[in-house]
Amino acid sequence: xxxxxxxxxxxxxxxxxxxxxxxxxxxxxxxxxxxxxxxxxxxxxxxxxxxxxxxxxxxxxxxxxxxxxxxxxxxxxxxxxxxxxxxxxxxxxxxxxxxxxxxxxxxxxxxxxxxxxxxxxxxxxxxxxxxxxxxxxxxxxxxxxxxxxxxxxxxxxxxxxxxxxxxxxxxxxxxxxxxxxxxxxxxxxxxxxxxxxxxxxxxxxxxxxxxxxxxxxxxxxxxxxxxxxxxxxxxxxxxxxxxxxxxxxxxxxxxxxxxxxxxxxxxxxxxxxxxxxxxxxxxxxxxxxxxxxxxxxxxxxxxxxxxxxxxxxxxxxxxxxxxxxxxxxxxxxxxxxxxxxxxxxxxxxxxxxxxxxxxxxxxxxxxxxxxxxxxxxxxxxxxxxxxxxxxxxxxxxxxxxxxxxxxxx
Ligand SMILES: *Cc1c(COP(=O)(O)O)cnc(C)c1O
Ligand SMILES: [Zn+2]
Numbered sequence: 001x002x003x004x005x006x007x008x009x010x011x012x013x014x015x016x017x018x019x020x021x022x023x024x025x026x027x028x029x030x031x032x033x034x035x036x037x038x039x040x041x042x043x044x045x046x047x048x049x050x051x052x053x054x055x056x057x058x059x060x061x062x063x064x065x066x067x068x069x070x071x072x073x074x075x076x077x078x079x080x081x082x083x084x085x086x087x088x089x090x091x092x093x094x095x096x097x098x099x100x101x102x103x104x105x106x107x108x109x110x111x112x113x114x115x116x117x118x119x120x121x122x123x124x125x126x127x128x129x130x131x132x133x134x135x136x137x138x139x140x141x142x143x144x145x146x147x148x149x150x151x152x153x154x155x156x157x158x159x160x161x162x163x164x165x166x167x168x169x170x171x172x173x174x175x176x177x178x179x180x181x182x183x184x185x186x187x188x189x190x191x192x193x194x195x196x197x198x199x200x201x202x203x204x205x206x207x208x209x210x211x212x213x214x215x216x217x218x219x220x221x222x223x224x225x226x227x228x229x230x231x232x233x234x235x236x237x238x239x240x241x242x243x244x245x246x247x248x249x250x251x252x253x254x255x256x257x258x259x260x261x262x263x264x265x266x267x268x269x270x271x272x273x274x275x276x277x278x279x280x281x282x283x284x285x286x287x288x289x290x291x292x293x294x295x296x297x298x299x300x301x302x303x304x305x306x307x308x309x310x311x312x313x314x315x316x317x318x319x320x321x322x323x324x325x326x327x328x329x330x331x332x333x334x335x336x337x338x339x340x341x342x343x344x345x346x347x348x349x350x351x352x353x354x355x356x357x358x359x360x361x362x363x364x365x366x367x368x369x370x371x372x373x374x375x376x377x378x379x380x381x382x383x384x385x386x387x388x389x390x391x392x393x394x395x396x397x398x399x400x401x402x403x404x405x406x407x408x409x
Pocket of ligand 2: 026
């Protein structure tokens with residue numbers, strides 16, 4: 001049973017059938033999935049959701065596939081961690097971390113979007129999936145293609161971290177490394193997608209891919225005991241996740257699953273790639289593309305596809321945007337690790353560093369309920385912290401040697 005009614009242009013409202021298309025032919029606006037919310041409201045209750053297994057498919061009525069999911073069955077439902085230690089350091093008494101650094105199977109929130117996209121691609125009859133990626137999407141597309149028995153083509157910029165590349169190649173996809181930035185890769189992939197009849201998860205399948213992100217927001221609301229938080233701090237790359245978290249809270253409210261949504265949405269970017277947060281700070285409604293130069297490669301998108309809508313969500317909710325330098329990103333990663341025992345990648349360093357600034361600016365208040373989005377795994381970006389950590393002390397296996405040094409450790 002599907003609750004999908006088709007696609008609709010976000011700008012002009014024109015409707016389209018459920019097909020692998022992503023832009024409006026008339027105004028070039030992005031297409032969104034349309035659901036029959038009245039029908040969903042009749043069946044979807046808190047009790048039904050809670051009775052289902054702990055994965056993203058517990059919200060399946062709100063994920064745009066027709067049949068039962070066949071791949072990515074165990075994805076999602078990651079921990080929402082009460083972060084008392086980090087909260088004490090930051091001055092936040094009611095702080096939570098939504099920890100997708102342990103999302104199954106490839107340790108980032110991209111497993112949610114890819115699960116939605118690959119199931120949909122199969123329904124459309126594709127045998128090949130593809131993507132333009134800053135790293136995590138590549139890992140996830142390659143892994144899901146392997147488990148689905150599909151072919152995959154993964155396009156990445158040439159300068160990604162070693163673990164992101166190896167963590168893709170291990171699944172044996174075709175990996176194409178492009179001499180250029182992510183924005184060059186993305187532009188190139190649009191040309192490829194026009195010629196090759198593949199399911200590009202973040203191009204022609206993008207409307208379905210994007211709705212996988214909503215599960216991150218649904219889980220936050222359910223795990224808080226069926227309510228929306230006061231604040232969410234979200235890392236922004238293509239600017240899809242930030243809009244979908246807000247959409248998720250509002251859908252839950254409209255379906256009667258949670259009360260009022262008064263959540264402020266905060267955008268977090270790297271100083272070396274901050275088109276969205278720069279626009280917010282300047283009071284502008286649209287962004288100017290930038291050339292990325294940051295260690296936070298997973299969110300280094302200079303021309304974000306949904307940047308306009310990300311800015312809009314932040315402005316509408318009374319949130320704000322801030323950015324973090326390379327040094328602040330590393331310090332954010334180290335602070336999270338030493339206070340909460342969570343090793344996040346550079347994107348998580350960005351959200352922690354930005355949350356710190358937002359507290360200092362008085363925008364996150366001590367007693368408000370704040371959620372920081374942790375979207376990826378630190379073991380994938382070890383280059384970022386190499387050289388800034390203490391090296392192990394090397395000794396012979398002799399008690400006398402240990403006794404001589406142990407007080408100085
Ligand atoms: C892709 C990504 C994001 C941002 O996602 P968008 O929806 O493109 O804004 C954030 N964090 C990590 C770790 C990512 O890989
Ligand atoms: Zn349109």
